[in-house]
Amino acid sequence: xxxxxxxxxxxxxxxxxxxxxxxxxxxxxxxxxxxxxxxxxxxxxxxxxxxxxxxxxxxxxxxxxxxxxxxxxxxxxxxxxxxxxxxxxxxxxxxxxxxxxxxxxxxxxxxxxxxxxxxxxxxxxxxxxxxxxxxxxxxxxxxxxxxxxxxxxxxxxxxxxxxxxxxxxxx
Numbered sequence: 094x095x096x097x098x099x100x101x102x103x104x105x106x107x108x109x110x111x112x113x114x115x116x117x118x119x120x121x122x123x124x125x126x127x128x129x130x131x132x133x134x135x136x137x138x139x140x141x142x143x144x145x146x147x148x149x150x151x152x153x154x155x156x157x158x159x160x161x162x163x164x165x166x167x168x169x170x171x172x173x174x175x176x177x178x179x180x181x182x183x184x185x186x187x188x189x190x191x192x193x194x195x196x197x198x199x200x201x202x203x204x205x206x207x208x209x210x211x212x213x214x215x216x217x218x219x220x221x222x223x224x225x226x227x228x229x230x231x232x233x234x235x236x237x238x239x240x241x242x243x244x245x246x247x248x249x250x251x252x253x254x255x256x257x258x259x260x261x262x263x264x
Contacts, residue, residue: 095159097151097169099132100125109133112146112165114154129154132168144168 094117101122103109110132113125130146137143151174155161161169163178170177185193 095126095154095157097129097154097159097161097165099162099164107135109135112151112168114159127154144172146172146174148172148174 095114096117097112097114098121099110100113100115101108101110111125111128112130112132114127114129115123115125119125127150129151130144133143146168151169155175161175163181166175166178169175188196
């Protein structure tokens with residue numbers, strides 16, 4: 094698939110981009126078919142030297158089915174070569190990636206609880222009263238599970254001293 098995309102050039106901390114047509118399988122800064130312009134993000138937006146485009150060639154490649162990337166689509170939209178793409182809605186963008194994962198894992202169980210609570214809200218008050226005692230036995234089951242784990246630990250402790258005398262006997 095053909096793409097209109099940016100190919101990075103310039104030096105450290107001073108990027109300059111070429112707008113190129115390339116196969117999507119090619120490396121970002123690698124092989125390309127044709128150079129269609131340039132983009133210098135360091136210059137102010139008001140300057141004409143910030144963006145240079147070969148409009149006739151861009152129109153040709155768009156007619157051939159080349160798809161612009163989001164950044165190139167915005168550049169072409171600003172120069173009115175194609176309609177301006179819609180702004181994306183990413184409310185998570187301002188949140189650090191570590192925190193996004195934590196919030197997502199916390200919100201998932203809450204969402205499931207809300208879905209489970211929604212059907213319970215519809216029944217009458219009598220049914221809600223019937224649901225309340227059901228939750229109490231679940232808590233008792235959890236308490237019953239806890240003592241079961243304790244004897245297992247005791248068994249392990251009992252096994253450990255038995256092994257120690259065997260080691261003494263071999264000597």
